[in-house]
Amino acid sequence: MKQLDKSQIREAVNEAYNKFKDQKGGANANYIPFLANVPSDLFGIAVCLPDGEVIETGDTNYVFGIESVSKVLTAVLVLKQAGAKELLEKIGADATGLPFNSIMAILLEKDHPSTPLVNAGAIAACSMVKPVGNSDAKWAAIEQNMADLCGSKLTLLEELYKSETATNFNNKSIAWLLKNYGRIYDDPDMSLDLYTRQCSMGVTAKQLAVCGATLANDGLNPVTKSQVFDATLTSKIVSLIATVGFYQTTGDWLYTSGIPAKTGVGGGIMGVMPGRFGIAAFAPPLDEVGNSVKAQSAIKYITNKLGVNIFGHC
Numbered sequence: 001m002k003q004l005d006k007s008q009i010r011e012a013v014n015e016a017y018n019k020f021k022d023q024k025g026g027a028n029a030n031y032i033p034f035l036a037n038v039p040s041d042l043f044g045i046a047v048c049l050p051d052g053e054v055i056e057t058g059d060t061n062y063v064f065g066i067e068s069v070s071k072v073l074t075a076v077l078v079l080k081q082a083g084a085k086e087l088l089e090k091i092g093a094d095a096t097g098l099p100f101n102s103i104m105a106i107l108l109e110k111d112h113p114s115t116p117l118v119n120a121g122a123i124a125a126c127s128m129v130k131p132v133g134n135s136d137a138k139w140a141a142i143e144q145n146m147a148d149l150c151g152s153k154l155t156l157l158e159e160l161y162k163s164e165t166a167t168n169f170n171n172k173s174i175a176w177l178l179k180n181y182g183r184i185y186d187d188p189d190m191s192l193d194l195y196t197r198q199c200s201m202g203v204t205a206k207q208l209a210v211c212g213a214t215l216a217n218d219g220l221n222p223v224t225k226s227q228v229f230d231a232t233l234t235s236k237i238v239s240l241i242a243t244v245g246f247y248q249t250t251g252d253w254l255y256t257s258g259i260p261a262k263t264g265v266g267g268g269i270m271g272v273m274p275g276r277f278g279i280a281a282f283a284p285p286l287d288e289v290g291n292s293v294k295a296q297s298a299i300k301y302i303t304n305k306l307g308v309n310i311f312g313h314c
């Protein structure tokens with residue numbers, strides 16, 4: 001495996017920032033009113049290494065909505081609580097090939113929400129979080145798990161939570177359709193509320209890089225040095241991310257970047273290079289699929305420049 005030193009990583013991060021900071025294209029998510037109003041020119045990149053050092057540039061301490069990146073964190077919690085076998089049976093681990101909020105995906109595979117990394121599976125994952133039936137205790141577990149993975153607490157963006165709760169009609173349909181097919185394992189409204197709340201957590205690019213590094217480091221958080229999950233779950237979570245992290249453009253992403261990564265409509269992307277580093281980039285304007293334009297460019301540039309690729313040589 002190619003050895004990397006910190007100065008090469010620092011150089012690649014700075015180059016990516018300068019190359020893409022003025023990149024045009026894309027637009028903030030507008031179906032959640034709060035997200036439409038986040039300043040569009042914010043841009044930050046952070047890489048967290050196995051020794052806990054974070055190499056960063058730009059707006060890496062700006063707190064933005066974690067959105068769908070949160071699906072990864074709660075999938076880790078469900079893997080910890082229920083195990084890999086139960087997650088596979090109750091949710092699944094397949095790409096849908098369809099948009100993140102697809103209702104058709106549920107209809108096509110009615111015995112299977114497919115993966116915890118699309119809305120249907122993520123709402124089902126929230127329903128599986130223990131203890132079933134107790135919203136406060138479930139939320140406490142979700143929040144704690146996020147803090148453990150990111151190395152510090154995340155705070156709820158109340159305005160985002162309100163904005164998303166007032167407009168999440170599609171997700172309501174998903175929750176109740178899952179109920180119809182016996183694929184939600186707690187109260188549908190409560191599960192949806194937990195999902196909406198976890199998506200509305202505020203996170204920084206730096207915290208997401210630490211989370212990515214914890215996944216890359218077999219569950220050992222490189223900053224806090226605490227073992228967040230059992231190392232045997234690493235391949236499960238990374239394979240879920242690789243399969244569907246970019247929704248219907250996941251194949252193109254893997255082919256061009258070589259790194260499993262998860263996006264969110266808040267503009268964040270978190271990448272995991274097992275054994276090497278976690279990386280995050282943040283910039284609000286999204287492409288038509290819902291993935292940050294600049295964050296994609298930056299991460300792709302860095303992996304290609306460093307010559308690291310999960311599938312082999314670049």
Ligand code: GLU
Pocket residue numbers: 067068069100101119164171196199263264265266290
């Ligand atoms: N909370 C958003 C939704 O459910 C997340 C979408 C995303 O980040 O892909 O619509």
